[in-house]
Amino acid sequence: MSEEKKSLNFIEQIIEDDLANGLSNDKLRFRFPPEPNGYLHIGHAASICLNFGLGLKYNAPVNLRFDDTNPAKEEQEYVDAIQQDVQWLGFQWDKVLYSSDYFQQLFDWAVELIKEGKAYVDDQTSEEMAKQKGTPTEVGTNSPFRDRSVEENLDLFMRMKNGEFDEGTHVLRAKIDMEHVNMHMRDPIMYRVLKKHHHRTGNDWCIYPMYDWTHGESDYLEQISHSICTLEFKSHRDLYDWYVDQVYDTSLLRPKQREFARRNLSYTVMSKRKLLQLVEEGVVNGWDDPRMPTISGLRRRGYTPSAIRTFSDTAGISKRDNVTDVALLEHCIKDDLNKTAPRVMAVLDPVKVVITNYPEDKEEFLDANYNDYAEGFGSRPVPFSREIYIEKEDFREQANKKFFRLKLDKEVRLKNAYIIKANSCVKDENGEVTEIHCTYDEDSLSGSGSEASKRKVKGTLHWVSVKHAEKAEVRVYDRLFTDEAPDGHKDKDFKEFINPDSLNVINAFVEPSLKDAKELDRFQFQRLGYFCVDKDTTESNLVFNRTVPLRDSWAKMEK
Numbered sequence: 382m383s384e385e386k387k388s389l390n391f392i393e394q395i396i397e398d399d400l401a402n403g404l405s406n407d408k409l410r411f412r413f414p415p416e417p418n419g420y421l422h423i424g425h426a427a428s429i430c431l432n433f434g435l436g437l438k439y440n441a442p443v444n445l446r447f448d449d450t451n452p453a454k455e456e457q458e459y460v461d462a463i464q465q466d467v468q469w470l471g472f473q474w475d476k477v478l479y480s481s482d483y484f485q486q487l488f489d490w491a492v493e494l495i496k497e498g499k500a501y502v503d504d505q506t507s508e509e510m511a512k513q514k515g516t517p518t519e520v521g522t523n524s525p526f527r528d529r530s531v532e533e534n535l536d537l538f539m540r541m542k543n544g545e546f547d548e549g550t551h552v553l554r555a556k557i558d559m560e561h562v563n564m565h566m567r568d569p570i571m572y573r574v575l576k577k578h579h580h581r582t583g584n585d586w587c588i589y590p591m592y593d594w595t596h597g598e599s600d601y602l603e604q605i606s607h608s609i610c611t612l613e614f615k616s617h618r619d620l621y622d623w624y625v626d627q628v629y630d631t632s633l634l635r636p637k638q639r640e641f642a643r644r645n646l647s648y649t650v651m652s653k654r655k656l657l658q659l660v661e662e663g664v665v666n667g668w669d670d671p672r673m674p675t676i677s678g679l680r681r682r683g684y685t686p687s688a689i690r691t692f693s694d695t696a697g698i699s700k701r702d703n704v705t706d707v708a709l710l711e712h713c714i715k716d717d718l719n720k721t722a723p724r725v726m727a728v729l730d731p732v733k734v735v736i737t738n739y740p741e742d743k744e745e746f747l748d749a750n751y752n753d754y755a756e757g758f759g760s761r762p763v764p765f766s767r768e769i770y771i772e773k774e775d776f777r778e779q780a781n782k783k784f785f786r787l788k789l790d791k792e793v794r795l796k797n798a799y800i801i802k803a804n805s806c807v808k809d810e811n812g813e814v815t816e817i818h819c820t821y822d823e824d825s826l827s828g829s830g831s832e833a834s835k836r837k838v839k840g841t842l843h844w845v846s847v848k849h850a851e852k853a854e855v856r857v858y859d860r861l862f863t864d865e866a867p868d869g870h871k872d873k874d875f876k877e878f879i880n881p882d883s884l885n886v887i888n889a890f891v892e893p894s895l896k897d898a899k900e901l902d903r904f905q906f907q908r909l910g911y912f913c914v915d916k917d918t919t920e921s922n923l924v925f926n927r928t929v930p931l932r933d934s935w936a937k938m939e940k
Contacts, residue, residue: 390698392431392609395639396439399606408634409441409606413467413474414596416448417459417580419653420668420675421466423689423710427644430693432609433472442475444603448596449481450589452579460580462668466676471686480595481581483602487590488542490598490628491553491571495534499627500571501527502537503554510552513559514567521559521567541574544587548574555594557623565620569593597621598628600636608636611643612702642699647707647865649674650875655868664879665861671915671926672861672883682858683903683913683928688717707860711929718903718911718928723751723758726796726843727891727906727925729855731770733847736801738820739767744848748828749797761894764849765798770890771844776817778806785840787817793840796907800825800838843907850890853923856915857885895923903928 389397400406413432415425436443445467449455467474494500503510503526515521529537541551553572561567571594576587597620600608608621621638629635645651650659656673659665668675671682679689692713696705744766751758775786787793792802799821807816824833864870864878895904902914910930917924 391700392435392607392639392641392698393438395637396435396607399637404606406439406441408604409439410444410475410604411435411441411607411609412444412446412600412603412605414446414448414480414599415463416451416454417456417463418451418454419459419657420462420673420677422651422653422656422674422676423646423679423692424644424651424674425466426470426676426689427693427696427698428609428611429467429470429472430690431641431698433467433470433474434694435607435609436475441606443472444476444478444605445474446478446599446603447480448592448599449479449579449581450592450595451575452577452589453575455580457580462677466680469680469686470676470689478599478603479581480590480599481579483595483599484582484586484590486602487595487598488588491590491594492535492538494555494571494627495538495553496531498531499556500553501529501534501556502541503527503552503568504550507549510570514564515559517564521564523559524554524568527556527568538572541572541588542586544576546574548576550574553588555624561619563616563619565593565617566623569620593617593620594624597625597636597638600638601625601628601633604634605636606634608638610638610640612640612700613643614638615640640700642702644693644696645702645704646674646710647704648860648862648867649707650862650868652868655875658876664876671856671858680901681913681916682926683718683901683911684714685717685721685903688714691717704866714929715911715931718905720755722903722905722911724753724905724907725751725892725895726763726845727853727855727889727895727909727912728770728772728843728845728850729857729887729889729906729909730773731845731890732773732776732814732817734769734771734801734817734819734844736767736769736819736821737804738823741767743767744846747797747826763797763892763894764846766846766848768847769795769844770847770850771817771842773814775842776803776806776814778814786842787819787840792838793842794825794827794838796841796843797827798844799823799827800833800836843909845890845892847890849893851893851896851923853889853891853895853925855887855889855912855925855927857887857927859883859885889925891923891925898923905931 411432433443503524513522552570554568557566559567572588575589618638669677669681692710746762748760749763750760777788780788787803789803792800794800801819801821803819805818806814809815824831861883862878863880867878868875898914900914900916906912911928912925915924915926
């Protein structure tokens with residue numbers, strides 16, 4: 382077997398086998414079929430990357446089809462957001478289509494099934510039908526309405542369509558086999574009465590097709606070659622095939638459903654219902670809250686399309702359900718931003734340093750590279766003055782030999798600037814250090830070429846000039862849940878595991894080059910992590926979101 386063959390995932394292997402068995406390459410067509418009842422999340426990104434990736438690999442078209450058969454939960458807002466997310470991830474569809482495009486055709490086919498004695502109207506309650514359904518080990522029993530005449534079924538179905546019946550009073554069921562080993566084949570519901578306004582068809586319909594009836598027929602109408610679903614639809618495949626068989630014309634392509642495991646991520650929830658609950662109850666600030674696993678939330682937090690695509694490729698696709706460690710996602714964005722994000726200086730928890738032998742009225746602008754380790758980033762001037770801010774944790778009065786930051790009577794280098802030595806400090810009534818007094822070596826300026834500039838000191842600190850610093854609101858985000866499987870506890874509600882420290886808003890100081898930063902601009906705050914400009918930024922208020930800290934827990938685990 383060639384190396385290329387070995388690298389194929391099992392979906393690609395299925396396609397390769399179909400091509401080898403006579404399927405023409407120009408017959409390949411894929412689709413991504415989200416329901417517009419919420420925002421897409423990182424789990425959907427796996428399906429997006431898979432389907433559109435197959436389209437790119439095989440030079441085949443990919444449809445974006447909205448499964449809009451439940452107007453009670455669907456909105457145009459979600460349609461727009463989904464299209465934005467797919468494009469932002471770097472993919473382009475061939476056609477935008479909707480299941481609602483096929484409402485009339487689906488209805489006409491349902492009428493034909495009634496005429497053929499393969500569908501009937503049932504008046505029972507959902508509870509009564511559920512009891513008759515049986516169990517995986519016990520066969521079901523027939524509905525008392527199963528043997529209605531064709532004429533009566535046609536009349537009732539038309540009256541359903543015309544709005545004569547209330548919701549929950551009548552459904553159309555396929556007549557298959559109540560003793561079938563697959564419970565999905567036990568006379569499944571095809572249509573229900575739903576008197577809701579549809580975001581596209583308005584009030585034209587008051588009956589709506591069920592997903593199983595819509596799914597395969599839509600694939601058939603669009604001539605989708607491979608209908609790739611998540612694993613929970615594997616047991617639906619018999620029904621998918623049965624429905625397609627009822628309308629199949631042998632001169633056309635017959636779609637094939639195949640399944641892969643959905644993407645589950647640790648320390649979050651992937652249920653759109655639960656995510657909606659978080660939004661509606663104000664646990665988070667909307668669908669695009671940077672703590673959410675939604676694509677819009679990840680985008681706002683500073684994640685890049687390439688990082689998400691890399692994550693999807695690295696995590697791969699599987700035939701079995703599993704949970705991917707969120708550390709892998711964090712590793713992918715760190716790896717991406719390490720190559721692309723300019724390095725700048727910001728101080729999140731400041732303490733003032735006064736350089737006592739630096740002239741009070743002096744200021745200078747130092748040339749600082751945006752990335753010392755790569756070409757093409759350029760540089761910017763960074764102002765330096767007598768008073769600067771450093772991080773509080775970067776100073777100790779006394780410390781052991783392993784502390785390589787600033788301590789009394791010891792030296793450190795200021796990034797892009799001078800070597801300083803701590804001489805004394807000022808404390809408040811609580812014993813907190815409020816000011817550090819230092820002296821600097823005037824000849825030690827980085828890059829000056831002097832002997833003093835080449836002196837080796839073990840610690841290098843980032844800093845910001847007090848006189849020139851820009852104030853910024855920094856939102857330090859952490860994982861939304863404290864438990865790696867918050868919805869995996871039968872005896873506890875998933876919200877019991879909400880992380881009370883998932884958001885910490887602080888007032889920080891940043892270097893003045895960031896004053897004109899724009900929404901979604903991404904930076905590495907040196908020694909702190911990667912940060913992104915939030916949409917709440919205004920001319921008078923810079924707002925940064927922490928994307929991820931520098932420490933890479935995934936890489937550590939891999940070792």
